Amino acid sequence: MPDSTTPPYKWQAFQFICTIKPIKLIISNQPTFKTLVTSILANPKLAMASTQHFVILAIILAIFAPSILATDYIVGDGKGWTINFDYQAWAQGKMFYVGDILVFNYPQGVHNVYKVNGTGFQECAVPAGVMPLTSGNDVINLATPGRKWYICGVARHCSVGQKLFITVMPSMAPSPSPLSASSAVPSPSPTARCS
Known part of the structure; x- marks a missing residue:
């Protein structure tokens, strides 16, 4: 009190x-x-x-x-991850930052998500030896800045537009700086009382 x-x-x-x-x-x-x-x-x-x-x-x-500050993006919003949808138009105007989350929603077993490079994106080529995300509710943490490419590897889904390209910007949050000795918080006195 x-x-x-x-x-x-x-x-x-x-x-x-x-x-x-x-x-x-x-x-x-x-x-x-x-x-x-x-x-x-x-x-x-x-x-x-x-x-x-x-x-x-x-x-x-x-x-x-x-x-x-992180934002969760449902890829495709209400449409989810599906064919015959313009994901580049969906991504246009959105700013993606390190720490943001992409959520790919789709019926399990109908689609999948592969992270690919620029060439794989252009050619709709699934990378050899890489396992796709297949849960139907795939969550990807955008942990690093740079260009990111995602495609569906089922049949010709990528060829009909089921692919996403985004650029991830560095985090908006300030980097923590180490405390100097003069700004460190001193230990409380052993005789100090809680108020």
Whole structure:
């Protein structure tokens, strides 16, 4: 329970309890930026704690931002992965980033998905020795930037348009940078109390 000296906005975004207990999300009484800065400047201990919490929050965001920002794309939207559909028109205007997910939905046993190179895409050629995805709900994590090509290897499905080409851009999330010794969060004092 906060006492009368505790600012009303004390860690409204995240409250860290004794640095080892679970993080609680608290949403209430959001201060204005001016109020927050004024309070921090008026209280050096609060300023030090704010910096520590900011560093912790920055680390958490750097770790989780790629998954938060990732987009799941259902290839072909409601049509799914099928013949007689223009997948290049479907992909046009979409921005694919590292961390995004492609989901190929189709009736199991009717289609499949092969990842191929540019030549295999142009020639609708299934790569030798490569096993296709066949679940009917195939999920592909776009883990690296660059050009990606996918085809259906069943009969002449690729020849009638069941193929997809996309370009994957580097992740939008900032890369985490190592902490310098001066910005590392100090260990709590053994005599510190949880509030």
